[in-house]
Amino acid sequence: MASPTQDKFFRPNRDSVTTINDDGSRNFLHPADVRGFFTTWRTLVGYALIAVFLLSPWVYINGYPALFLDLADRRFHIFGLTLVAQDVRYLFFVLTGIGFTGFCLTAIFGRIWCGWACPHTVFLEHVFRWIERQIEGPSQERKKLDAAPWNSEKILKRGTKMALFFLVSTVIAHYLLAYFVSMPGLYQMMVHAPTDNWGAFVFIFVATVLIFFNFAWFREQLCLIICPYGRLQSALIDDHSLVIGYDEKRGEPRGKAHEEGRGDCIDCLRCVQVCPTGIDIRQGLQIECVSCSNCIDACDEVMAKLKRPKGLVRYDSLVGLSGGKTKFLRPRVYLYAVFLVIGSVAGTLVMSSYRPANLAVTRMQGSPYYLTDQGIRNQYMIRLINKKTEPLTLVLAATAPSGQKMELAGFDEPVIIAPMQEVLKAYVVTVNRKDYSGTFHLTFRAADKDGKFFIEKGAEFLGPDPMLVGAP
Numbered sequence: 001m002a003s004p005t006q007d008k009f010f011r012p013n014r015d016s017v018t019t020i021n022d023d024g025s026r027n028f029l030h031p032a033d034v035r036g037f038f039t040t041w042r043t044l045v046g047y048a049l050i051a052v053f054l055l056s057p058w059v060y061i062n063g064y065p066a067l068f069l070d071l072a073d074r075r076f077h078i079f080g081l082t083l084v085a086q087d088v089r090y091l092f093f094v095l096t097g098i099g100f101t102g103f104c105l106t107a108i109f110g111r112i113w114c115g116w117a118c119p120h121t122v123f124l125e126h127v128f129r130w131i132e133r134q135i136e137g138p139s140q141e142r143k144k145l146d147a148a149p150w151n152s153e154k155i156l157k158r159g160t161k162m163a164l165f166f167l168v169s170t171v172i173a174h175y176l177l178a179y180f181v182s183m184p185g186l187y188q189m190m191v192h193a194p195t196d197n198w199g200a201f202v203f204i205f206v207a208t209v210l211i212f213f214n215f216a217w218f219r220e221q222l223c224l225i226i227c228p229y230g231r232l233q234s235a236l237i238d239d240h241s242l243v244i245g246y247d248e249k250r251g252e253p254r255g256k257a258h259e260e261g262r263g264d265c266i267d268c269l270r271c272v273q274v275c276p277t278g279i280d281i282r283q284g285l286q287i288e289c290v291s292c293s294n295c296i297d298a299c300d301e302v303m304a305k306l307k308r309p310k311g312l313v314r315y316d317s318l319v320g321l322s323g324g325k326t327k328f329l330r331p332r333v334y335l336y337a338v339f340l341v342i343g344s345v346a347g348t349l350v351m352s353s354y355r356p357a358n359l360a361v362t363r364m365q366g367s368p369y370y371l372t373d374q375g376i377r378n379q380y381m382i383r384l385i386n387k388k389t390e391p392l393t394l395v396l397a398a399t400a401p402s403g404q405k406m407e408l409a410g411f412d413e414p415v416i417i418a419p420m421q422e423v424l425k426a427y428v429v430t431v432n433r434k435d436y437s438g439t440f441h442l443t444f445r446a447a448d449k450d451g452k453f454f455i456e457k458g459a460e461f462l463g464p465d466p467m468l469v470g471a472p
Contacts, residue, residue, distance in 0.1 A: 018278030018288065019220065028146060029220060031129075032139040032273040036297025045116055046126040053119075057178040063389035063419075069180050075387070075420065082387040082420075086358050093347030100340040106236040107333050110243040114229060115292035120214070120222055125276070125292075127168060128215040135161045139273065165216045166208070173207035220277045223290055230287050239318045240327045244291055246271075246282040246313050247321055257306055264312050270302055271295035271313055281313055357392060357417075358385040359446045359455040364426065368462045375407075375432040376463040382410070382427045384446060386417035393417075393449040398429060398442050400461070405435040414449060429461060438466050 021027045056067045064077040074085040083090055102113065115121060136142045136157050148154050177200060178186045194201040214222060223230060237243070246265075255262030265282065272280050274294040279286050281295045299313040317326040360383040370377040386392040396411040410427035417423050429442065442461050447454035463469070 019224065027278070029276065029278045030139045030142040030146075031276045031278075031294065032270075032298075033133070034274040034294050034298045034301070036300055038293035039297045042116055042293060043126060046122045049117060049119075049122050050126065054175065057175065057183045065179075065182055067179060068182055070182075071180055073420075081354075082356075082389075084358055084385055084387055086360070086385075087354070090347075090350060090354070093343060093350055096343050097340070097347060100336055100343055103236060103336040104333060104340060106233060107238070107241055107336055108328055110237055110241045111230070111233050111289065111291040112242075114223065114227075114290040118290075120227075121276075121290060121292070123172070124215055124219060128165060131164050131168070132161060135164075162216060166212050169212040169215065170204075170208045172211050173204050176207055177203055220288075224277065224288055230290075234287070238330070238332060240330055242315055242317055242326075243285055244281060244289060244293065244296060244313065245285060245316055245318065245321045247311070247316075248282075249323065251282070251312050264303065264306075264308050266302070266306070268302055270298045274298045285318065355453050355455050356386070356388045357394060357446065357448070357453075357455060358387065359383070359444065359457050360385075361444050361457045361459045363459070369464075371464065371469070372430075375430050376436050376461075376469065377428060377430045378461050378463075380427045380429070380444075380459060381424065382444070383422060383424050384415060384417055385422040386419060389419045391416055391418055394446045395449060396427070396444065396446050398427070398444050400442055401440055404431070404437075404440060406431055431461065431463070433469050436463060436466060436469055439463055 061080040068077040251265035254267040277288040300310040364379040
């Protein structure tokens with residue numbers, strides 16, 4: 001017997017793909033306006049996310065934008081934390097943490113990311129469709145405009161809309177570039193000829209065209225065709241996950257409001273009219289549903305006018321819609337949570353090793369060692385990187401196993417490194433012939449002058465067989 005989840009996903013009585021007409025042409029959707037509790041909160045969340053997107057390049061923390069992925073210098077400034085190329089390992093834990101957090105949230109709350117926080121949904125619903133409504137009017141007027149011949153009114157409205165769409169797409173593309181070059185860097189590129197910054201110019205052009213194409217024409221097709229998350233949800237959720245569903249027991253059989261023996265659903269199709277992907281939520285959970293809650297507010301509005309209880313369409317689990325009790329804590333949630341905790345602990349341990357400076361030790365090109373009259377000499381190249389936005393003074397030293405005598409040259413004095421800069425310098429370690437007893441491990445230690453932190457890197461001191469090293 002098929003589970004409720006499988007039954008809801010693959011209901012055989014679905015009519016057709018909502019965005020394709022019978023003749024195979026594209027059916028452009030124009031969702032009707034809706035107001036209600038969820039719509040209000042979703043709008044506030046959308047505006048808050050847009051504000052974060054627009055303000056992050058302008059808000060400075062420790063002298064750099066809140067989010068600045070400086071690819072040119074291979075430095076990543078993330079809300080006050082600066083990572084260099086050698087710190088990429090930290091990003092692994094950040095990304096896996098986001099991934100398992102998404103798994104947990106999806107297992108509990110269903111596809112809430114798509115309807116509430118996905119950048120595509122946020123910009124489409126709260127920016128581009130808002131512009132469309134202001135110019136072309138509500139849903140029915142937009143549909144009439146689609147069917148109308150190309151007269152002066154249609155050309156004016158469509159031309160104005162497309163011009164604004166292209167302008168907004170250009171602004172978004174420039175902001176995306178600002179996350180990689182900073183706002184001052186973006187301004188310098190804008191006041192110079194495109195030939196001076198061909199790479200940035202091509203990025204802006206391609207990004208603008210893609211953004212414009214997506215929000216002006218492709219729209220919900222991104223969710224239905226390209227985005228893999230909708231297909232993953234069937235593997236991440238189960239019968240106890242929170243989804244948007246229709247209460248069949250209460251709503252069926254459908255009929256007019258005054259007819260006796262009918263359910264609460266009056267078949268007004270209001271839930272279909274407001275859906276951004278054009279589905280009928282009464283046909284069960286469908287892969288096109290982005291969990292935007294428009295149908296909930298639309299149905300609640302109708303129920304309020306009929307003086308019937310709200311919640312005919314609501315957030316609930318498939319078990320809850322069937323009359324059972326939803327279990328939010330269950331094996332798959334525990335499993336995802338365990339992975340999340342393991343990743344968090346590992347990430348915390350790794351992050352505890354974060355230092356505001358980096359130390360790299362490499363052997364200089366040429367012979368691995370040099371045999372001189374005085375002894376055996378190894379030459380290393382030391383790279384010290386300051387990740388702070390203020391000067392940093394480091395003291396470098398090399399240590400060896402107890403009793404090993406060495407002569408060190410190269411870092412006799414503390415090194416002052418400018419903010420976000422690096423120092424590359426040779427370091428020579430020499431062992432007298434009479435003190436040499438074979439290869440050994442060296443530990444290079446760089447510490448700040450105040451003793452707040454230190455970094456250690458290891459390297460081998462190489463040389464010939466001790467028996468081949470005699471007195472000069």
